[in-house]
Amino acid sequence: MFVPKTHEEQRNAIALACRVLANRGLADGILGHISLRIEERTLLVRCRGPQEQGLAFTKASDIRMVDLDGNPAAIGELDGGYAVPNELPLHTELLRRRPEVNAVVHAHPPQVVAADLAGIAIRPIVGAFDIPGARLAAGGVPVYQRGVLVRNHTLAGEMLDSMGARPVVLLRGHGLTSAAKTVEQAVLQALSVNVLADLAIRISSAGGHLIDLSDSDLAELPDLGGTFNTGTAWRHELARLGEIK
Structure with missing residues (x-):
């Protein structure tokens, strides 16, 4: 899988990831954001423009560079009426606390919110249908119980x-936060959780009972490796956007 090296490539990669989220229905409207650590105290984050x-409709120019305190990390980064997300502390505190994480996705998937409010946990109900999703769910998907805007360091x-060392946390009445080494991994984790939430709602609505996959x-589920789980899966997402012909 191509790994962006320059800031221009990284901005474009984040913009594409934002469009993937929206294309998959996890970030309808104007809410949601993605960040990527590029140095120890510096990150690129999807900002809101005038x-x-x-x-x-995210463009590379919507991705701006700031430090962990939310200040512009380079001259002109917040010029032109751009502003960092209100929930920037959600990103910066996660990057501070978890050095193994480089990418953070925050989105508002309706299916995830609906499942959580219905008391339906994200569980490993599928197997080979989505192996990474099954493994993620088997490890547990915690829930932050407050339906607030995570706009300061205390709330973050x-x-x-609540999140602990897990890759994904649900936010009650709000959405989810996904963390990974790469933007692509963080987005694909969010997609898996959304699919599991959607399946759980459908099963429950049909009168069925959720049963976890056996240990x-x-x-028995194989690890198909990053080339398939991330690389091939991500090319598929970009193809859905029309970015790959």
Whole structure:
């Protein structure tokens, strides 16, 4: 999988990821954001501009560089009426606390919110249908119980206490936060959680009962590797956007 090296490539990669989120229905409207650590105290983050149109229309120019305190990390980064997300502390506190994480996705998937409010947890109900999703769910998907805007360090700390060392946390009545080494991994994790939430709602609505995959079946699921799980999966997402001909 191509790994962006320059800041221009990284901005474009984040913009594409934002459009993938919107294309998949996880970030309808103008809410949601993605960040990427590029140095120890510096990150690129999707900001809101004066002509904001939503994540589906994100351009590389909407991705701006700031430090962990939310200050512009380079001259002109917040010129032109651009502003960092209100929930920037969600990103910066996560990057501070978890050095193994480089990318953070925050989105508002309706299916995830609906499942959580219905008391339906994200569980490993599928097997080979989505192996990375099954493994993620088997490890548990915690829930931050407050339906608030995570706009300061205190609230971000509460969310991270709920999240622990897990890759994804749900936010009650709000959405989810996904963390990974790469933007692509963080987005694909969010997609898996959304699919599991959608399946759980459909099963429950049809009068069915959610049954976790057995430990023996989970153990039998192979690790198909990053080339397939991330590389091939991400090319598919870009193709859906028309970015690959």
